[in-house]
Amino acid sequence: MPHNDRHRPFPESDPYAEGLLDVGDGNHVYWSVAGNPDGKPALVVHGGPGSGSSPGARRLFDPERYRIVQFDQRGCGRSTPHASDPAADLSVNTTAHLVADMERLRVHLGVDRWLLYGGSWGSTLILAYAQAHPERVSEIVLASVTTTRRSETAWLYEGVGRFFPEAHERFRAGAGAGGAAPAAGGAELVRAYAALMNHPELPVREKAAADWCAWEDAVLSMEGQGTPYTDRVDAARLGFVRICSHYFARGAFLEEGVLIGNAHRLAGIPGVLVHGRLDMGGPLTTAWELTRGWPDAELYVVEQAGHLGDGETRARVLAALERFAKG
Numbered sequence: 001m002p003h004n005d006r007h008r009p010f011p012e013s014d015p016y017a018e019g020l021l022d023v024g025d026g027n028h029v030y031w032s033v034a035g036n037p038d039g040k041p042a043l044v045v046h047g048g049p050g051s052g053s054s055p056g057a058r059r060l061f062d063p064e065r066y067r068i069v070q071f072d073q074r075g076c077g078r079s080t081p082h083a084s085d086p087a088a089d090l091s092v093n094t095t096a097h098l099v100a101d102m103e104r105l106r107v108h109l110g111v112d113r114w115l116l117y118g119g120s121w122g123s124t125l126i127l128a129y130a131q132a133h134p135e136r137v138s139e140i141v142l143a144s145v146t147t148t149r150r151s152e153t154a155w156l157y158e159g160v161g162r163f164f165p166e167a168h169e170r171f172r173a174g175a176g177a178g179g180a181a182p183a184a185g186g187a188e189l190v191r192a193y194a195a196l197m198n199h200p201e202l203p204v205r206e207k208a209a210a211d212w213c214a215w216e217d218a219v220l221s222m223e224g225q226g227t228p229y230t231d232r233v234d235a236a237r238l239g240f241v242r243i244c245s246h247y248f249a250r251g252a253f254l255e256e257g258v259l260i261g262n263a264h265r266l267a268g269i270p271g272v273l274v275h276g277r278l279d280m281g282g283p284l285t286t287a288w289e290l291t292r293g294w295p296d297a298e299l300y301v302v303e304q305a306g307h308l309g310d311g312e313t314r315a316r317v318l319a320a321l322e323r324f325a326k327g
Contacts, residue, residue, distance in 0.1 A: 007311070007314065007315035007318055007319075008318075009056075009059035009060060009314070009318070010058075010059050010060070010061065010062055010063060011059070011063075012055065012058070012059060013034045013035060013058055013059075013063045013068075014034060015032035015033055015034045015070075016033060016034060016037065017032065017033045018030070018031060018032040018033070019031060020078075020079075020080070021071075021101075021104065021105055021108055023074070023097075023100070023101045023104055025089070025092035025097070026081065026089070026092075027074050027075075027079065027080070027081070027092065027093075027101075028079060028080045029071055029072060029073070029074060029079045029101050029105065030053075030071060030072040030077055030078035030079045031069065031070065031071040031072075031105055031108075031109075032053070032069070032070050032071075033067060033068065033069050033070075033109065034058050034063065034068045034070075035058070035061060035062075035063040035064070035065075035066045035067050035068040036063060036064055036065060036066065036067055037067060038067070039063075039064070039065050039066045039067040039068075040065060040066050040067065040115065040138075040324075040325055040327070041066075041067045041069065041109075041111045041112075041113070041114035041115070041138075042061055042066050042067065042068055042069065042114055042115040042116075042117060042321075043069045043070075043071075043102065043105075043106075043114050043115070043116050043117070044057045044058070044068065044069065044070045044117050044118060044122075045102075045116060045117070045118035045122040045123075045125050045126050045129075046070075046072070046073065046077075046118065046121075046122055047118065047119055047120035047121040047122045048073070048076065048120075048121050048122075048240060048243060048244060049073060049076075049098075049121045049125070049243050049244060049247050050073070050075060050076040050083060050239055050240040050241075050242070050243030050244055051076065051077075051121075051240060052072050052073075052076045052077030052078075052236070053070040053071060053072050053077055057070065057117075058070070060117070060314075060317055060318055060321055061117075061321055061325075062321070062322070062325055065325040066321075066325060067111075069105070069109060069111070069114070071101075071102075071105055073098050073101070073125075074092075074093045074097060074098060074101065075088055075090065075093050075239060075242075075243050076236075076239050076240065076243060082235060082239050083238075083239035083240075083242045083243045083246075084234075084235035084236075084238035084239040084242065086198060086200065086205070090242070090243070090246045093243065093246065094247075094253040095124075095125065095128050095247075095252050095253045095254055096253060098125055098128075099125070099128050099129045099132055099133075102125075102129050103129070103132075103133060103136070106136060112136070113135070113136050113137060113138045114136065114137070114138060115137075115138050115139045115140070115141070115321075115324055116129065116130060116137055116139075116140050116141070117140075117141045117142075117317075117321070118142065118143075119142060119143035119144040119145075119309075120143075120144045120146055120282065120307065121146060121148065121247075122142075123142040123143070123144070123145045123146055123147075124146050124147050124148040124252060124259065126140060126142065127142075127147060127259045127263075127266075127290075128254065128259060130265075130266055130269060131259065131262050131263075131265045131266065134265055134266060134268070134269060137269050138269075138324075138327065139269065139270045139271065139272075139324045139327065140266070140269055140270070140271040140272070140297075141271070141272045141274075141317060141320045141321060141324070142271070142272070142273045142274070142287075143273075143274045143275070143309055143313060143317055144274075144275060144276065144279060144282055144307050144308075144309065145273050145275050145282070145286055145287035145290060146282045146286060147254075147257075147259040147260055147286055147290065148247070148248070148251070148252035148254065149251070149254075149256055149257055149259075149260075149286075150187065150251045150256055151256075152282065152286060153186055153187070153190060153248045153251070154186040154187060155186070155283065156186065156219065156281050156282070157171075157186035157187075157189050157190050157215075157248070158186030158187075158189065159186065160219055160280055160281065163280065164218045164219065164221070167214070167215060167218035168215070168218075170211065170214065170215070171189065171211060171212075171214070171215035171218075172189060174193075174207070174208060174211030174212070174215075175188075175189050175192035175193055175196070175211075176192075187249070190245055190248045190249045191245075191249045193208055193211075193212055193241070193245045193249075194242075194245035194246055194248075194249040196208035197209065197238075197241055197242040197245050197246075198242070205238055205242075206238065208241065209237045209238050209240075209241040209242075210230070210237070212229075212241045212244070212245070213227075213229035213230045213232060213237060213240075213241065214229075214230060216229040216281075217229045217230050219280050219281045219307075220280070220281065220306065220307060220308060222278070222280065222306065223278075223306040223307065223308050225308050228308070259290070260286075260289050260290050260293060261293075263290055263292075263293030263294040264293055264294070266294045266296065266297070267294070267295055267296060268296060269296055270296050270297075270324070270327075271294060271296055271297035271298065272297070272298050272300070272316070272317075272320035273287050273290065273291060273297055273298065273299045273300065274300045274302060274309070274313050274316040274317055274320075275287040275299065275300070275301055275302065276301075276302045276304075276305030276306045276307065276309060276310070276313065277301055277302065277303045277304070277305065278303075278304065278305060278306045279305070279306050279307045280306060280307065281306075281307045282307055284301060287299055300316045302316065
């Protein structure tokens, strides 16, 4: 992929259609469509889980050639009910539910096959959907690749703490909520936070959410891009941490290693994976292992980028989307 390909994002574009899709279980998923109504369908799958969709993601797509679909996964963004409400039932918020929601949205919009783009948790959900419905996927573009294996979660909430011992000690203390912190292990910490995020008292939930986001930002601190997790406020922060801890405490409701083990199901689907060498939260090994089993995937390692990516990361993604727009 040549470096002289387009590297500037496209101008902002507003949706020309949007709505709430009844996906069952009392949930309504917000969706929007922008770009060219007759263009190549592309679905943007946001991260988190629980981050909600971002208008800025549309700028990666040529609005004259793409029909750009976005949605807010269950419990976040403009979908209802919102996970910040402790009454919102998260038992019907699992990876399988989200995959089914994506397929229901595809049918609702009359899309036959679509390109899938996303990063971080979004890459996990894309892989789960594509392995379940490979005939509905034209191409895949992933950044900051994760598969949310329990081993990956253990690294993010325990292993990487060796690089940030002060922040990790505060994260562990927060899991105790006034009592003893869990003895050891990222899994125990995540389960403790998941329990705190379901506490009946709002101040307890607010403190747990703040402590969680402070840890996430510590892991990203060497990337020099501020405090994106702590910058979330109020309901957005509460919902995000409640959903994240709900998924990560349960291995994303996936058999361990299944997305890499079933990578062969993606055969015939062109893929571009872009991953930062310096990604402390999601080490490169996951993207590497995935491409070993996915014959049509190309992996680009960005030497100076971390989890949030940099200009080269963006250029690689833009170039992939430019190339696939011709297909």
